[in-house]
Amino acid sequence: MNSVSRYILNQASWPVVAFTFVFAGVVWLSQSLRMLDLVINQGQTALIFLYLTLLSLPGLLSLILPFAIFCGVLYALNRLYLESELVVLSAAGYSRWAIASPVMIMCLACVAISYLLNLFLMPLGMREVKDRVFEIRADLINTFIKEGAFTTPIKGLTVYVGERSSGEIRGLLVHDARKEKNVVTYLAQKGVLANTPEGPRLIMFNGNIQWRDSGPHGLKILNFDKYTFDLGQLDKQRTASQRESSERYLSELLYPTGNVSDKERRRFFADAHERLSAPLYCLVFGLIGVLAVIGGKFDRRGYAGRVAIAIVAVLAARLPAFGLLSVVRSSSDAWPLLYVWPLLWIAALFYYTVGARFQRWPAPASATPAAVPA
Numbered sequence: 150m151n152s153v154s155r156y157i158l159n160q161a162s163w164p165v166v167a168f169t170f171v172f173a174g175v176v177w178l179s180q181s182l183r184m185l186d187l188v189i190n191q192g193q194t195a196l197i198f199l200y201l202t203l204l205s206l207p208g209l210l211s212l213i214l215p216f217a218i219f220c221g222v223l224y225a226l227n228r229l230y231l232e233s234e235l236v237v238l239s240a241a242g243y244s245r246w247a248i249a250s251p252v253m254i255m256c257l258a259c260v261a262i263s264y265l266l267n268l269f270l271m272p273l274g275m276r277e278v279k280d281r282v283f284e285i286r287a288d289l290i291n292t293f294i295k296e297g298a299f300t301t302p303i304k305g306l307t308v309y310v311g312e313r314s315s316g317e318i319r320g321l322l323v324h325d326a327r328k329e330k331n332v333v334t335y336l337a338q339k340g341v342l343a344n345t346p347e348g349p350r351l352i353m354f355n356g357n358i359q360w361r362d363s364g365p366h367g368l369k370i371l372n373f374d375k376y377t378f379d380l381g382q383l384d385k386q387r388t389a390s391q392r393e394s395s396e397r398y399l400s401e402l403l404y405p406t407g408n409v410s411d412k413e414r415r416r417f418f419a420d421a422h423e424r425l426s427a428p429l430y431c432l433v434f435g436l437i438g439v440l441a442v443i444g445g446k447f448d449r450r451g452y453a454g455r456v457a458i459a460i461v462a463v464l465a466a467r468l469p470a471f472g473l474l475s476v477v478r479s480s481s482d483a484w485p486l487l488y489v490w491p492l493l494w495i496a497a498l499f500y501y502t503v504g505a506r507f508q509r510w511p512a513p514a515s516a517t518p519a520a521v522p523a
Contacts, residue, residue, distance in 0.1 A: 153238070158251035160229060165221030165255065172213040173206065180205060193285060204278045207270035208395055211263050215430040218259055219463055222252055222438030223456065230442060249439045249502050256435035263428035268399050276396040303327075317341055321353060323378060334359045335378065351378040394420045419477035422484045429491035430467060436498035437462050444501070466494050 181202040188198040226248075229235050238248065299309050305327035311320020323335040337356030342349065358371045394402065394417055402421035405414060441459035442452065473486045 153243070154247075154251040157229075157248060158255055161222055161225040161252050162255050163221075164224045165218050165259070168217040168220045168224070169210070169214060172217050173210055176209045176213060177202060177206060180209065188285075197281075197285075201278050201281060204274040207266045207274045211266040211271060211427065214259055214263055214266075215434040215467070216463075218256060218431050219434035219438045219459075222435055223441055223459070226252075226439065226442035235443065245439075245443050246503050248443055249436070252435055252439055253432070256432050259431040259435075260428045263431055264425075267424040267427065272396055272398045272401075276392065279392070279396055321356070323351070323353075332360065335376070337376070349380040351380055352376075353378060399424065415481050416478050418481050419474055419484070419487075422477065422487045423474050426470075426487040426491060429488070429495065430470075433466050433491055433494045433498065434463055436495065436502060437466070440498060440502060466491070 181198070184198055184201050184205075188194075188201075226235070235248070295308075296310055296313055299307055301307050305325070307322075307324040307326070309320075309322040310318045312318070317339055318341070319339045321335070321337040321340045324332075325335070326332045335353060335356060335358055337353035339355065340351055340353040342351055344350075353376045354374065356373060356376065358373065358376070360369050361367060362369045392401070397405070397417065399421055402417040402424075405417050409417070437459050441455050444455060470487070470490055473483075473490060477483045477487060
């Protein structure tokens with residue numbers, strides 16, 4: 150690689166890094182709001198919030214990296230154009246490919262980074278996020294004991310605790326409306342949370358159970374000295390969950406084990422090939438950005454029209470891929486479409502770029518000699 154290629158590579162790389170950070174920051178802020186509610190409601194620290202949101206970044210980076218490449222390449226080459234450096238290279242006999250090749254090296258590096266994110270870092274991070282979220286939600290003490298406040302750990306179950314001291318809770322109310330035809334309210338002077346071999350239990354002392362009877366007496370009240378409330382259903386809802394697609398490694402997507410339905414198998418299979426094909430769009434978007442600047446003649450009036458066409462091309466290249474993913478989720482035999490579509494774009498763009506490899510760029514309009522009348 151000569152000095153000119155290294156210079157172009159350096160000029161193109163930093164804008165891509167900058168746009169990646171900007172896009173990642175915007176998307177990260179929007180995604181972090183989902184974690185914020187969980188952390189606040191479960192009484193977790195700011196460090197836990199930061200830890201969970203950072204773990205979700207690899208999945209976001211893999212999505213925004215192609216768009217950052219497009220914007221970064223467009224910005225870098227536009228700056229070289231405005232500073233007349235591309236004009237000098239054109240006059241020196243450099244072809245389109247001579248300018249595009251350093252940018253393509255950077256795009257190939259981004260493809261490798263994208264594969265690292267998709268195949269390793271994203272499932273690793275999302276798996277840790279999901280496990281930590283379940284740990285936080287499975288913390289019965291933080292879930293149930295909110296002094297002076299009503300909490301709803303699961304739909305239909307409302308808990309109120311008046312006071313907590315030395316592992317004991319006082320002024321306890323539990324309203325169980327999970328079954329519409331069997332709504333029960335528990336009142337107790339005190340209680341304790343216990344993890345037994347049979348599962349988590351709430352043991353209440355000196356209280357009563359209230360429920361409505363369909364008979365003529367209406368409200369029923371049963372007093373008790375000690376009553377054990379089964380929290381097994383709550384524990385089951387929080388821990389018995391299969392890993393989602395974003396948490397699975399490639400082998401687990403292609404060959405899922407356990408009780409997985411046919412629909413889920415097709416979805417996992419499609420998502421596996423999506424992870425393998427998505428990094429190719431780093432090359433597609435990079436080539437589109439290159440051709441938006443150097444794909445035509447130089448013009449003092451600029452090339453806003455080519456940039457607009459490039460933006461449309463980016464959308465035309467990426468949006469149909471999401472439709473193809475839905476097709477593959479319905480019919481696994483259509484998986485080659487996920488690769489054919491970006492490869493067609495790469496082939497067409499690459500052919501147009503390399504087509505002028507042994508030709509000089511068209512000379513700038515200002516440098517074209519005027520015809521001399523006879």
